[in-house]
Amino acid sequence: MDGQSLIDAMRFVGAGLAMIGAAGAGIGIGLSVQGALGGMARNPDTYGNLLTNMILGIAFSEAIAIYCLVIAFLMLFKVV
Amino acid sequence: MEHKKRRPWRRWVVLVLMIVGFILGGNAFFPAVQPEITVAAEKLILEPIFENFLGLGPFYLVNTLPTLAVTLVLLIVIAFFANRSLKKSQNTDLVPRGIGNVMEAILEMLYNLTEGSAGKYAKMIFPWFATIMIYVLFANLLKLIPGFESIGVLHHAEGEGHAIKSLGGVWSMLTPAKVEEGGYILAPFFRGISVDLNFTASLALISVVMIQVIGFRAQGLGYLSKFFNTRRMFKVPFFGAMDFLVGLLELISELSKILSFAFRLFGNMFAGIVLVAIVAGLLGKFSILPAMIMMFELFVGLIQAFVFGMLTMVFMAQATQGHGGEEHAEH
Amino acid sequence: MEALGINLGLLIVQIIAFIIVYLTLNSWVYKPMLDMMESRKTKIAQGLEDARVASEARANAEKEAAKVLAAAQAEANKVVREATERAASAGKEVKAAADAEATKAREAAMAEAEVERNRILGDLRGQVAALAIAAANKLVGETLDEKKQHVLIDEFFSGIKGGKVVVAESLTGDSAEVTSALPLTTAEQASVKKSVTVKEISFKVDPSILGGLVIKVGDKVLDGSVAGKLEGLRQTLK
Numbered sequence: 001m002d003g004q005s006l007i008d009a010m011r012f013v014g015a016g017l018a019m020i021g022a023a024g025a026g027i028g029i030g031l032s033v034q035g036a037l038g039g040m041a042r043n044p045d046t047y048g049n050l051l052t053n054m055i056l057g058i059a060f061s062e063a064i065a066i067y068c069l070v071i072a073f074l075m076l077f078k079v080v
Numbered sequence: 081m082e083h084k085k086r087r088p089w090r091r092w093v094v095l096v097l098m099i100v101g102f103i104l105g106g107n108a109f110f111p112a113v114q115p116e117i118t119v120a121a122e123k124l125i126l127e128p129i130f131e132n133f134l135g136l137g138p139f140y141l142v143n144t145l146p147t148l149a150v151t152l153v154l155l156i157v158i159a160f161f162a163n164r165s166l167k168k169s170q171n172t173d174l175v176p177r178g179i180g181n182v183m184e185a186i187l188e189m190l191y192n193l194t195e196g197s198a199g200k201y202a203k204m205i206f207p208w209f210a211t212i213m214i215y216v217l218f219a220n221l222l223k224l225i226p227g228f229e230s231i232g233v234l235h236h237a238e239g240e241g242h243a244i245k246s247l248g249g250v251w252s253m254l255t256p257a258k259v260e261e262g263g264y265i266l267a268p269f270f271r272g273i274s275v276d277l278n279f280t281a282s283l284a285l286i287s288v289v290m291i292q293v294i295g296f297r298a299q300g301l302g303y304l305s306k307f308f309n310t311r312r313m314f315k316v317p318f319f320g321a322m323d324f325l326v327g328l329l330e331l332i333s334e335l336s337k338i339l340s341f342a343f344r345l346f347g348n349m350f351a352g353i354v355l356v357a358i359v360a361g362l363l364g365k366f367s368i369l370p371a372m373i374m375m376f377e378l379f380v381g382l383i384q385a386f387v388f389g390m391l392t393m394v395f396m397a398q399a400t401q402g403h404g405g406e407e408h409a410e411h
Numbered sequence: 412m413e414a415l416g417i418n419l420g421l422l423i424v425q426i427i428a429f430i431i432v433y434l435t436l437n438s439w440v441y442k443p444m445l446d447m448m449e450s451r452k453t454k455i456a457q458g459l460e461d462a463r464v465a466s467e468a469r470a471n472a473e474k475e476a477a478k479v480l481a482a483a484q485a486e487a488n489k490v491v492r493e494a495t496e497r498a499a500s501a502g503k504e505v506k507a508a509a510d511a512e513a514t515k516a517r518e519a520a521m522a523e524a525e526v527e528r529n530r531i532l533g534d535l536r537g538q539v540a541a542l543a544i545a546a547a548n549k550l551v552g553e554t555l556d557e558k559k560q561h562v563l564i565d566e567f568f569s570g571i572k573g574g575k576v577v578v579a580e581s582l583t584g585d586s587a588e589v590t591s592a593l594p595l596t597t598a599e600q601a602s603v604k605k606s607v608t609v610k611e612i613s614f615k616v617d618p619s620i621l622g623g624l625v626i627k628v629g630d631k632v633l634d635g636s637v638a639g640k641l642e643g644l645r646q647t648l649k
Contacts, residue, residue, distance in 0.1 A: 121421075134420065134423065136420050137418075137420065139418075139420040145424070148425070152428055152432065155432055155436070159435045163443060166440070170443060170450070183444065184444055184447070188448065191445070203445070207436070276416060278425045281422060282429060283425075286426060
């Protein structure tokens with residue numbers, strides 16, 4: 001196995017490892033949806049308001065996963 | 081009075097199509113091919129059509145451009161008919177019919193949402209919100225039409241490629257067999273525009289720029305104090321400095337919005353096509369499953385369009401509101 | 412960036428495409444739709460306002476109608492009450508008149524009955540008296556024998572003497588007529604001549620006087636007869 005092949009292999013490994021960060025985003029999204037749904041169940045009047053804020057919170061959580069995705073892409077497609 | 085029983089014949093059509101797909105999917109004539117997945121849009125013509133486009137380098141005819149044209153034409157046609165319907169109803173009884181009614185129902189819901197979070201700036205924010213949402217929705221849903229990602233031109237592969245089988249005329253078909261030299265790869269005619277970073281990045285850029293523009297229009301130059309917060313710098317030096325640093329972080333956060341907007345949509349859509357392709361290639365004969373994943377893609381496309389528009393709207397609404405600075409300024 | 416497919420030219424094309432979409436939708440869909448929503452909102456507000464005015468007008472009309480109805484009701488009540496009163500008073504009047512009429516009639520009838528009764532009673536008394544007198548006559552006639560006749564005549568004279576019968580002075584005239592039931596004895600004629608101071612006396616016998624004496628001097632009559640007494644009794648009985 002030459003050096004180039006090793007580097008290629010390590011790129012895939014690195015991309016895979018980078019995506020571990022998505023786990024945190026998943027937990028975060030789950031927690032925010034849990035809280036929002038609990039709130040909606042307790043007080044259905046706040047549905048619209050909670051939905052907006054829930055989507056906002058999901059977006060912020062998801063941003064972390066997206067950074068992971070970006071890093072994975074950078075490794076996978078030899079951008080830098 | 082005999083109550084006529086409704087016979088839902090459509091479900092039988094769906095079932096027959098699924099069985100036909102199952103039979104055709106992995107047989108000898110139409111073997112499943114593991115497609116080539118690239119992040120970048122494939123070039124339909126390998127040579128650039130403009131050598132130096134606006135002084136920015138070569139411009140290639142990539143396969144998202146036909147899709148873009150189709151999307152634009154579709155949207156303009158829909159807008160035209162909606163306009164006609166709305167104009168007609170404006171002159172009669174204010175109740176639109178047909179496509180105008182559909183557009184009015186969707187847009188009124190979106191407008192009420194905007195009004196709920198932005199209040200008096202709703203009229204300013206609403207067009208951007210609705211445009212982004214409708215545009216992304218169309219881009220996401222068009223991608224699911226059969227023929228996308230599967231019919232195109234064959235290029236000679238640089239590395240290993242697929243062997244081809246002639247279907248008569250100019251038409252050929254890829255086979256699953258891989259060859260080291262002289263193989264071909266497929267560049268589809270149509271590729272969903274949301275699976276193109278140019279599209280998502282352009283939307284993200286427009287969105288973030290318009291957030292700033294609306295912030296300036298709503299607050300004037302006071303909007304800048306969100307980023308360069310020198311209000312308390314001289315009164316309470318320590319916390320003032322901290323505010324200044326937080327303001328700079330806001331600047332970084334604005335820049336990261338571009339990244340997160342662009343990659344959220346792109347990531348979701350790209351994951352969709354990767355999932356479909358891998359499942360189809362791996363399962364071979366059991367090609368009902370990709371159909372299920374296409375259904376999931378429909379859902380994801382809807383949600384992502386909503387999230388993109390919603391986030392734009394919420395960020396714009398936040399930009400119209402002051403950063404808690406007015407109370408301090410009044411003292 | 413080439414590997415990710417980001418190309419500035421394509422980016423600019425996409426931005427231009429978005430701007431085309433934005434302008435198209437904005438001018439062809441959003442503006443008419445917002446205009447329509449606005450005009451619909453004003454129309455709905457107008458409709459609500461109209462409905463409010465109409466409902467107010469209706470409430471007013473209802474109030475008016477209720478007022479009119481109440482007035483009519485009161486009027487009707489008044490008319491009915493007046494009619495009732497009038498009827499009652501008329502009835503009362505009629506009744507009173509009838510009562511009065513009846514009373515009058517009854518009184519008249521009673522008076523008539525009284526008169527009749529009196530008449531009948533009178534008749535009856537007369538008859539009773541007549542019967543009684545007849546009976547008395549009969550009794551007296553049967554019981555007055557000669558002896559008793561003489562006793563009666565004696566009593567008469569003794570009465571004159573004793574002053575019981577005051578006739579001595581008034582019985583003065585030219586001639587006297589003495590009637591008796593039985594022919595008087597000479598003693599008796601003498602005592603008559605003694606008590607009555609007149610020139611000449613004529614004696615008459617009349618059994619219808621039953622007993623006693625009737626002395627007639629001129630136009631004066633001294634009735635001491637049983638028949639005269641019975642006549643007096645009859646008069647008092649009547």
